[in-house]
Every structure is written in C-alpha cells, then in structure tokens.
Amino acid sequence: MDPLTGLEAARAAVYVHFPYCLSKCPYCDFASIAARVVPQERYAKAVLAELSLRWPEGRGVDAVYFGGGTPSLWDAAHVKAVLQRIASLGALAPDAEVTLEANPGASDEARFAAYRAAGVNRLSIGVQSLDEGTLKALGRAHAPGDVERAVKAARAAGFENLSLDLIYGVQGQTLAQARADAQAVVALGAEHLSAYALTLDKESLAEEVPLARALSRGEVVLPPDEEVTAMRQEVEAVFAWAGLRRYEVSNYAKPGYHSRHNAAYWTGGEYLAVGAGATGYRKDGAGGVRWSNHRSADKYLAAVEAGRLPEGDRETLGAEDLAAERIAMGLRLVNGVQLEGALAQHGVAAGERTEEVARLVKGGLLELRDGRLALTARGFEVHSAVAARLM
Amino acid sequence: MPAANAHLRNFSIIAHIDHGKSTLADRLLDKTGTVTKRESQDQFLDNMELERERGITIKAQTVRMNYRAKDGKDYVLNLIDTPGHVDFAYEVSRSLAACEGALLVIDATQGVEAQTLANVYMAVEHDLEIVPVINKIDLPSADVERTRAEIEDVIGLDGSIAVPASAKEGIGIEEILEAVVSLMPPPSGDPEGPLKALVFDSWYDNYRGVVMLVRILEGTLALKQPIQLWSNKKNFEVQELGVFAPFSRPVPKLIAGEVGVLVANVKELVDAKVGDTITSPTRPCAEPFPGFKEVKPMVFSGVFPVDAADYENLRDALSKLRLNDSAFTYEPETSTALGFGYRCGYLGLLHMEIVQERLEREYNLSLITTAPSVVYRVFLHDKSMIVVDNPAKLPPVQNIEHLEEPFLTTNIHVPNEYLGAMLKLCQERRGVQKGIEYLGSSGTRVKLTYEMPLAEVVFDFFDKMKSLSRGYASLDYEIADYRPSELVKLDILINGEPVDALSIIAHKDHAYQRGRDVCTRLKEVIPKQMFEVAIQAAIGSRVISRETVSAMRKNVLAKCYGGDISRKRKLLEKQKEGKRRMKQVGVVELPQEAFLAVLKTGE
Numbered sequence: 001m002d003p004l005t006g007l008e009a010a011r012a013a014v015y016v017h018f019p020y021c022l023s024k025c026p027y028c029d030f031a032s033i034a035a036r037v038v039p040q041e042r043y044a045k046a047v048l049a050e051l052s053l054r055w056p057e058g059r060g061v062d063a064v065y066f067g068g069g070t071p072s073l074w075d076a077a078h079v080k081a082v083l084q085r086i087a088s089l090g091a092l093a094p095d096a097e098v099t100l101e102a103n104p105g106a107s108d109e110a111r112f113a114a115y116r117a118a119g120v121n122r123l124s125i126g127v128q129s130l131d132e133g134t135l136k137a138l139g140r141a142h143a144p145g146d147v148e149r150a151v152k153a154a155r156a157a158g159f160e161n162l163s164l165d166l167i168y169g170v171q172g173q174t175l176a177q178a179r180a181d182a183q184a185v186v187a188l189g190a191e192h193l194s195a196y197a198l199t200l201d202k203e204s205l206a207e208e209v210p211l212a213r214a215l216s217r218g219e220v221v222l223p224p225d226e227e228v229t230a231m232r233q234e235v236e237a238v239f240a241w242a243g244l245r246r247y248e249v250s251n252y253a254k255p256g257y258h259s260r261h262n263a264a265y266w267t268g269g270e271y272l273a274v275g276a277g278a279t280g281y282r283k284d285g286a287g288g289v290r291w292s293n294h295r296s297a298d299k300y301l302a303a304v305e306a307g308r309l310p311e312g313d314r315e316t317l318g319a320e321d322l323a324a325e326r327i328a329m330g331l332r333l334v335n336g337v338q339l340e341g342a343l344a345q346h347g348v349a350a351g352e353r354t355e356e357v358a359r360l361v362k363g364g365l366l367e368l369r370d371g372r373l374a375l376t377a378r379g380f381e382v383h384s385a386v387a388a389r390l391m
Numbered sequence: 392m393p394a395a396n397a398h399l400r401n402f403s404i405i406a407h408i409d410h411g412k413s414t415l416a417d418r419l420l421d422k423t424g425t426v427t428k429r430e431s432q433d434q435f436l437d438n439m440e441l442e443r444e445r446g447i448t449i450k451a452q453t454v455r456m457n458y459r460a461k462d463g464k465d466y467v468l469n470l471i472d473t474p475g476h477v478d479f480a481y482e483v484s485r486s487l488a489a490c491e492g493a494l495l496v497i498d499a500t501q502g503v504e505a506q507t508l509a510n511v512y513m514a515v516e517h518d519l520e521i522v523p524v525i526n527k528i529d530l531p532s533a534d535v536e537r538t539r540a541e542i543e544d545v546i547g548l549d550g551s552i553a554v555p556a557s558a559k560e561g562i563g564i565e566e567i568l569e570a571v572v573s574l575m576p577p578p579s580g581d582p583e584g585p586l587k588a589l590v591f592d593s594w595y596d597n598y599r600g601v602v603m604l605v606r607i608l609e610g611t612l613a614l615k616q617p618i619q620l621w622s623n624k625k626n627f628e629v630q631e632l633g634v635f636a637p638f639s640r641p642v643p644k645l646i647a648g649e650v651g652v653l654v655a656n657v658k659e660l661v662d663a664k665v666g667d668t669i670t671s672p673t674r675p676c677a678e679p680f681p682g683f684k685e686v687k688p689m690v691f692s693g694v695f696p697v698d699a700a701d702y703e704n705l706r707d708a709l710s711k712l713r714l715n716d717s718a719f720t721y722e723p724e725t726s727t728a729l730g731f732g733y734r735c736g737y738l739g740l741l742h743m744e745i746v747q748e749r750l751e752r753e754y755n756l757s758l759i760t761t762a763p764s765v766v767y768r769v770f771l772h773d774k775s776m777i778v779v780d781n782p783a784k785l786p787p788v789q790n791i792e793h794l795e796e797p798f799l800t801t802n803i804h805v806p807n808e809y810l811g812a813m814l815k816l817c818q819e820r821r822g823v824q825k826g827i828e829y830l831g832s833s834g835t836r837v838k839l840t841y842e843m844p845l846a847e848v849v850f851d852f853f854d855k856m857k858s859l860s861r862g863y864a865s866l867d868y869e870i871a872d873y874r875p876s877e878l879v880k881l882d883i884l885i886n887g888e889p890v891d892a893l894s895i896i897a898h899k900d901h902a903y904q905r906g907r908d909v910c911t912r913l914k915e916v917i918p919k920q921m922f923e924v925a926i927q928a929a930i931g932s933r934v935i936s937r938e939t940v941s942a943m944r945k946n947v948l949a950k951c952y953g954g955d956i957s958r959k960r961k962l963l964e965k966q967k968e969g970k971r972r973m974k975q976v977g978v979v980e981l982p983q984e985a986f987l988a989v990l991k992t993g994e
Contacts, residue, residue: 015953030954196949203962204948206955225944250949265952279954290957315957325960332951359978363922383947385921388966 009263010063017275031277072102076114112157336374396648489606492575580647586610688736695732708754
C-alpha cells in the first residue's frame, strides 16, 4: 500500500518489452516492429542476458508486465524462461501480479493455457473497439468476433484476471458508437478495463505515428474536445454500472483488481525494465535514474549480444523532479495524493503551491478527499493544466 | 560673397519612407570619397540597430563631405539627416533650421507621397532651397515626366530643376552634388560676430558625457572657450570640437555656417536641450535662435517586468535610456494587477514603441506595457485640481466636479479624393473644424485644420488616417490647450475583479463602443484556461459589455506509463514556463497582449 495515495502498488516491478508485431498500428507510439518472422530464441536470450546485466542485488519483485509490441507472439517457453530467471535472480513473490498483453487476433486456448502454466496470471487484451468501422479507422487487423473468442479462450485457459483496452475519440466515431462500444466491452465481463482517448498530438507521443501525420495533413479529423470529453463520461457511466470504478485517468476495475504493476508508475515505485524501448526507473540516494533502451530491436539486440547495456537514454532526476512527478502522477489517481507528504518525501518546500492549491480548490478543480489532494470530475478533464500549476 | 563660409552647404534629405533616402546618402558619401569601400556598410546614417530594422531615423545624424565641383572650387557639404515621424516633429524642425537647403527625394514609380509633405512644408517655412530628386529612374515603371508634373502640381515647386537619379545604380549622383553647390545658398553669418549656435541634437555618451550637434549661426566656437546655454544660463567650457567625416574627427574651431560636434563637460542631457541656443557668457548675442521649446512627454504608459524579479534591471535600463533620451520620463508605479513597475512618458506612440523595443532588445527585458494615456486635469468639488496621467489613479467619480483633456491643433494634408473619409474620421474623433483650404494650382490637395483631443490622436488615429487615404494624408500637430470634456472611466473586470492596468478614460459618447471593442479584443487574446473567463467592461458599477472565454474542455494525457513519465514531466514544465510569461489576475492568466488590447480595436 502506497501511503500517499492509498493505492496498493508494486514497490518493485519488472517491465519486459517485446517489440514484434504482425503489423504496425498507425496510432501506436510504443517501440514496435512488424516482423514476418519473429526471432523468438534470439530475443529471449537477449532479454535474459540483460536481466543478468541489470539485476540489483537482493531485490524482490511483486509485479511483472510483458508489454509490446505483441508479447502474445512470444512462445510461452520464452516467457517462462524470463519469469524463471527473475525468480532465480531475486525473489518473485508468490502472489506477484504477472501480466501479458495479448492481441485478440492471434490467440487460442492452448496458447493462453501455456502462458498460464508459465506463471502469467493476468492477461491484457488489446480490444480497442468492437465496432467494425472504428477498428478499421484504427487500422486494426482483428475483427469484433476475434475479441469474444479471445476472452472465452482466456477464461477457458484459467485466467481469472482479465483486462481489456478500449480506444474512443476515433475519427468518425459518434457519441452513440462510443457508448455502444463501452457496453459491448463491458458485456465481455473483464475485471479491469482501460479506456484511452485517441492521442495524436505530437508533443504527447514518443514518436511520430502515421495517423498523426494524416491528422496534420487534414486527411483525418478527430471529434472536437467537447465530444471526446462527453464520450469519456459515457464510458465511465457504462463501466460504473457494471461495477468497474474509475481509479486512474484512463483505468477502471472491479474492487481489488486494479493493476499493481501500473500503480508503481503512478506512486513513485521502482521498475526495472528490459527489452527494446523499455523504460526503467530506480531510486538513487535522494534522487533517481530513469533509462530507456534503444527503441530499435536490431540496435537493442546488437548491444546486448556485445555484452553492453542497451541504453539509448539516461536521465538523472533530482528531488524537485521527483516531487513534481509524484504530484502529477498522483493526481492521475481518483484517490489523489497527499501533497505535503509528497513534498516532504523529497524534502521539497511547498512554495507557491499552497496558494495555487487554494485557487484551484476555489475554482472547483481540486478537492481534499480523505486527507489527499484529488482532482474533481471537472479537474480530471484538464489534469495537465492543473498539474503544471503544482510542479 | 567672398565670405569665410562661401564654400559651405548645409542640407538635409526629405523622403518618403522607402523612397531611397538612406541609399542616396550612401551614394553621396561614396561619390565624395567620404566613406571608403572598406568602411561602407549599407545605410550608413542609420547606425542604431533599431533604426536599421525599422528603416527610420530616430536620432539626427550629420556627415561632412568634401567635394570639388565642376567650377573647380572645393566645397564642404554637411548632410544633416532628420528623423521622419510626427512624434519627432520638433526635432525635425530643429534639424531643418540648421540647413539652408534640402533634397526632396521622390520615387519615380510612386510619385509624390503625402508623408513627405509635412516635412516639405516645414522646410519651406524655414526658407530652405528645395532641390527635388526623382529617384529610381532605372526601374521600368519609372515615370520621370509625370513625377516632374506632380512636383509642380502637388508640391508647388519648380519641376524643371528636379534631378533624375537612381541612388541604387549610382545614376545622377554628381548632378545632385552640383545642384547642391549651385542651387543651395551658402550659410550667412559673421565668424567675427557674437557667438550664436543652435543645438539641433544631443545625446549621452558613456565616455564623454553629453555630446551636442550644433550649427554655428554667428561667431566662432573654439576649444577652451567658455559658453553659456541660453535657456538655463548655465556656463560650460568647450572641451572637444569635431566633425563627422563620417567618423568623428577633432577640429580646433567651428565658424559661422559650420556644423559639428561639441563636448563641453555637460553632465546631464537636460542641460543640452534640442533647440537651445549657445552663446558666450562674456559677449552674448542679442537674442536666442527662435523656436525653442521644452519638449514634454504627451503620452504615458505603465511599463512592468513580466517577471517581478526583473524590477531592478528595469530600473537600471530606464535610467540608462534616459541618459540618451531626455524627452522620455519615468517614475515608479504600482499596479494591483501587474505589481511594481514604472509610469513612463513619451512624445508619442512611435516614441513609446521605440522605448519599449529598446528596453526589450538592448536590455533583454520582457515587459508588459499598458495602454497609453494622455494627461488629464481633474477638478474636484473642493475646488482643487490634480493632474492624472494614469486612468487607474482617477479619483472616485463623486469627488469630481469636471475633467479637462488636452486638445491639439492639427493640420492634415490630404488629396481631394480622400477628403470625405478624412472629414468623417476627424468628426468621429471629436474634431472641431477650424479651416479647410484647397492648395496647389489645380486644388487637388486640401489642408484641413482641426482642433482635436490628443487622446483621440493617440488612439490609432495615425494608422486610421493612413489607411483611409492609402497613405497619402499627412499630419502635424501641436498642443493647443486644455478643455472640459465629458469623460468617464471605463473599467475592465476579469471574473468580476477590476484590473487596474486595463482601465481607460473615454469620452462618454464613445465609452460603450470602446467597452464592447475592448471586450471583443480581450476575448481574442486571452487563451482558454481551466476556468471560464468573464470579461466585462463597466462604467462605475454599470456593466456595459460582457464576453466569455469558455474553459478548456480537455487537457489530459490518456496514457501515462513508464516511458511516458519523463516526457510528461517535461511537457508540464514547458506549460509552467509558458505561465511565467503570463500575469495572473485572480485565477486567470493574462498574456502580455491583453494589456494593449485597449489600444487597438475594431477591424
């Protein structure tokens, strides 16, 4: 339990990135590469080698997350090898949350059962939409029917913790369609749902994506902000009706089912990262270090195989940076964050923040809930603007 | 006349803004060998960075050229460059007073432009011999004969003496120099007479103190000589004399008719006022050179640092600027909206823009300037009178018996075809017509005389006049007197709080329109914020106009996991940086432009 946010969060997590995909989605800014033949073995060796290179001594782990890319393209034997390596290097808690992202198109019960047997206990399925038109607008290869099959397969394989992703605010999408999509995804009965507004503005993306270029050329027009906000409110209402409560800007869960791994990101937890394009963070005295591996799989493989750390970028974070991040990330949570606690944790003075908080509270954007500073419903829509004032 | 100054010619160049004045000056310097190729840089006269960029001359400049004419005699030609804007009309008049002749440059492709006319008339008033130069004859669209006809018709000068030229191509330059020598008279004045010299420019030099540009009218100025300034009777001693050729070169003396630089241990610029007369304390001249005026700021605005930490830097910058510009004044001002700053006084709007640009550029300051105001006289019920140059400082309305505002006498020269538009504009601006006169042989040009409130002229009159006459109308003005006016204070409220720095004083008949215009303009410049922003204009407690900037709908990053956090933090830091350049009024952040929104309205 993170005392500042009241959220149960992994204190030490491992993120494993698998960059390969069958095809590239035009909105995706994660490190990914469309590959006809996936170098299963070679990539596994590299990840295992990197784990050994990076592993800090005496480190226990309470969450592992296989993200991508499409990690469900990686054979269960390799996933198992990675989990075993983590277990042998440190202590993988028996109740650790182990998530793997899966594509609805390339899924069957046997495959899912193999992941379950390897130690994966949570699947995150990239549904995105159950509307054919919206899936097409998003350039997704799978059909609505694939999603239902994938969910059934996962249940049959023994997964009791499923998460599904939804995207809204897609070009051509109406409010009614977004609502129908939310209802269809809820009907699948997952324990956890993520709903993301389609994001194409350059400053927010890790790399320029084809759909963003189409947007700047005027070939694609997104629904206006008012509409997208209304869609999000619809999504939230539909999810809440089914008992999935919002706990973060874009995440919803049945009680007890929020993502422990992702919660580490929002509560200042440490996360070891391996694989191409993966970003990790560890504490370092009063500050911290955040690194990102090469986004190119080839560059990544070459570095690890040469016995070098495959880092593309490394950033040293000071107390001010960490306090700012702790506040900005904490405000993404419905629970909010203890402002004084967050500042005190990093030894940073409140300064103008006290006055700013008073103004924002008066303006109806922030409120005190259970001793924590939290965004109001209205405040959530403009999280960035509020957070910028409290940096 | 075998006088000592028969070989001297003092002249200036009058030209419309892009008709080639600076290029012509450069050619004259080339031709007379004053500037060698190595030293040559385009537009030599405009040596202030800002002048170069704006293509205008702010301070007067002089340069001395040696020229052997076709008559075989050697002449000394002093080119006196003049500022070219109505804000500096007085400085122009003093520079012209130092000359006997003027070159009037007219673009052969454009014909006579009205902006030059005011200066032409001023030159005529000073009895200058005007030699027209028809420039840009190398261009295919040049029409020399038509331009010649216009010189006669529109200006009323002898078109036959006009010299066709192309400053750019170096055509006609020698002919121009010959015309200067043969057509312009040498200066009069007796080198043996009692000293009488005109200060036509002065500035502050970090190493030498105050430097004056002087024209010797009578007598001789020599090194070590005691001198006295007429206006304040202060005595100084000549320490340095020089001429620009083109760089400053020392000379032992300056005789009647000559133009040069004088340094005389004057410490403060206020002691070397433009237009003042220098004489000898022991053998004074009988009377000063006429036309001296104390230049007073007519327009005031608040200047505030965007970042409060820059306050000290702003004070230093203002004091340095003031050393160089005695027409400019400043004193501390406090605003509830903008914090600590200064109330600055200027000759006019261009002067204000120049001062602001120099502060920002030369002193690297980021500033907020409030809308300019004139000086009002406020008569209170207790029979006392106070002077207010800041709308925010206007006493409560119940204490005011009446208000008075400064009026100008303005002369507008305009081609007949734009007369209707000009009459309408003057009437809208509360002008009182005092005269209408048709000029020129064919009556195609009209001189309008109006008495008009200065506040109306300050409020984008010049721009409106130019656009309504396609640039052909010209304006000159002088302060006439103060008159009672029905004025009201217009307050602007942001989310219900009055913003002192946005208050203006307006005529009661215009206040509604101004209020609406300001609200509309503010709506355009205030970016969407987290909160709805209500913009209101009010007279007293009566709200007369309202606009609303709706709150931003959505500003949240949907996906924020491990790899997004650093990028997100940097984005937020950038957002916070942007906020620093804003001024916070309550919960609302106002951009710099908002504080000038009251200045420009309408189209």
